Amino acid sequence: MLSVFIDTLLVCSATAFMGLFSGVPITKEVAGAAYVQNAASAVFGGFGPLLITICMLLFGFSTLIGNLFYVDNCIRFIHKGAPSHGFVNTFRIVCVLVVFVGAGMSMAAVWDIADILMAVMCFINIPACFILGNTAVKAMRDYQQQKKEGKNPVFKAASIGIDESTVQYWK
Numbered sequence: 001m002l003s004v005f006i007d008t009l010l011v012c013s014a015t016a017f018m019g020l021f022s023g024v025p026i027t028k029e030v031a032g033a034a035y036v037q038n039a040a041s042a043v044f045g046g047f048g049p050l051l052i053t054i055c056m057l058l059f060g061f062s063t064l065i066g067n068l069f070y071v072d073n074c075i076r077f078i079h080k081g082a083p084s085h086g087f088v089n090t091f092r093i094v095c096v097l098v099v100f101v102g103a104g105m106s107m108a109a110v111w112d113i114a115d116i117l118m119a120v121m122c123f124i125n126i127p128a129c130f131i132l133g134n135t136a137v138k139a140m141r142d143y144q145q146q147k148k149e150g151k152n153p154v155f156k157a158a159s160i161g162i163d164e165s166t167v168q169y170w171k
Helices: 002-021 033-044 047-078 085-103 107-148
Strands: none
16 A cells, blocks of 8 residues: 555656656647656756656566566465466466567557456456445444444454454454
């Protein structure tokens, strides 16, 4: 969660302010990364475009690594433990291939595919939120009840009807 906060409030705001205060006019011909590089060039001179390029590479790489970490954990959860090394390695190879194929595609096609995949994630996650929502509400009510009783709230799965033998972390 901290990474989302840092990215949204710090990196995006700093980029916007740099563009707004640089004095570089916004045009249709120079937009997106090229505009940010021009703004950085106006502020930092010749080092500006290099700085933005390095930042974009680091952002893209760290985003990819972060998402692969999330997916690895989801795969472990779905497989009820550690999946086979062959499955994990095949998945990682497919991810690398997707990155290379995406790098060679037009930006419009990449954004169209990203939009479609975001819709797929919504169709998966929205029902999951409704299914798990009842458990989340029970946990919130348990927390509020403990606070009302003057306790330092401690979550125990059994207090909201979860069988502790089926969970790893909430005992």
